[in-house]
Amino acid sequence: MARKVLQLNVATGLFEVTPAMTEASEVDSTPTAAGIPRADGTGVLAVGWIPDSVRTVNVEESDGVPALTDIGTLVFDAGTVAFLGGGKARITGGGGDTINLxxxxxxxxxxxxxxxxxWTGSSWAPATVSGGGGSDWLTAVQLIGLVDGVNREFALPAPALPSSLTVYVDDGSLTEAAFTTPSHENVVLGITPTVNAGAFGGYWGSSPATCLVDGELNQTIFWTPAYATPVVSWGLSAAKEIARVAVYASTYGGYGGISTYMLEYSDDNVIWLTAATNIPSNGVFTLSPQTSHVWWRITGLTKGSYEWSSYEMILETALATVETVTCDTAPAIGTVPRASFRIVPTVVTGGGTTSTDSGPGGTIALFDRYW
Structure with missing residues (x-):
């Protein structure tokens, strides 16, 4: 109901009667969303004005405030901030730093x-993990195996041919790991050193007396007659692959000697094919990687003077077959697993003897040098 009110006019000192006034509780107005009635500048209640100190907060749940609008800086000064329920904490802009895990x-x-x-033992720090960066972990495996009954240790790639390793981890699964580059120098598989020369129409030679002539052992002190072509051959029956073949033939100075020779191979010791020809002596000739061939031989092509002669002939090759690699334990990131393997242990070359290599037939171990 409208009411009249007496009020003191401080300017005149007189009491005055105000116009009819209505209490706010008696006004039929629409409150704000926050439930606050408001008035305009003329004293009339109106809708649409909110004091600056009041912000709109939408409370959707009784136990929390999930949606806040436009908070410039939010600081939680507490020991623990927990996000309950199935929601996720998410930073969509500005990023963030995680200083602990x-x-x-x-x-x-x-x-x-x-x-x-x-984990370094005291903190989480960036580091290169062994076997990471796209490299196969097998490149770090240390291989331990028996060579001629002696336990040997090699680092992959093993001294072997381009092939693959069958790896058994402790759960029985198989992994094929290819490797293509032998990491070890080649080893000598056969040595036939000889000395021949003409002296007053005769022939003489020096120790050792056992030499290979036309693929057969010759127990005489002579290698070849004056005009017979020398042939030195090696039977590599255990060979499966040959990574590289290097041939060296040195001549005996002053009495002739081989000037050039030919390198041949055969699978049956009957049909021989040429691997390389017109190879000069007194130098190392290297043949590109070859597939498996059982027999190899050096055949003289031209001689220097009166006689065919050679101080030594050597067939040097990186030859091995890694058949199986069995890991003792399953490899773990950051570790170097140990493994065992088996290779072809020896090759009977059929070559001659030297003061260090004993026995006719020239049994030479596949690996007689290690790096």
Missing amino acids: QGRPVAANAPDYGQALV
Whole structure:
């Protein structure tokens, strides 16, 4: 109901009667969303004005405030901030730093390409993980195996041919790991050193007396008659692959000697095919990687003077067959697994003897040098 009110006019000192006034509780008005009635500048209640100190907050749940609008800076000064329920904490802009993982500190330095966070014992720090960066972990395997009954250790790639390794981890699964580059120098598979020369129409030779002539052992002190073509051959019956063949033939100075020779191979010791020809003596000739051939031989082509002669002939090759690699335990990231393997242990070359290589037939171990 409208009411009249007496009020003191401080300017005149007189009491005056106000116009009819209505209490706010008696006005039929629409309150704001926050339930606050408001008035305009003429004293009339109106809708649409909110004091600046009041912000609109939409409360959707009784136990929380899930939606806040336009909060410039939010600081939680508490020991623990927990996100309950199935919701996720998400930062969509500005980024954020994680200084701990499971209560352990994270190093501040940035990782390089291919690195991962690795526990150092005191913190999580970027590091290169063994076997990472796209490399097969097998390149770090240390192989241990028997060669002629002696335990040997090799680092992959093993001294063998381009092939693949069958790896058995402890759960029985198989992994094929290819390797293509032998990491070890070639080893001598056969040596036939001889000395021949003409002296007053005769022939003489020096130790050792056992030489190979036309693929057969010759127990005489002579290698060949004056005009017979010398042939030195090696039977590599255990060979499966040959990574590289290097041939060296040195001549005996002053009495002739081989000037050029030919390198041949055969699978049956009957049909011989040419691998390389017109090879000069007194130098190392290297043949590109070859597939398996059982027999190899050097045949003289031209001689220097009166006699065919050679101080030594050597067939040097990187030859091996890695048949199986069995890991003792399943490899783990950051570890170097140990493994065992088996290779072809020896090759009977059929070559001659030297002061260090004993026995007719020239039994030479596949691996007599290690790096």
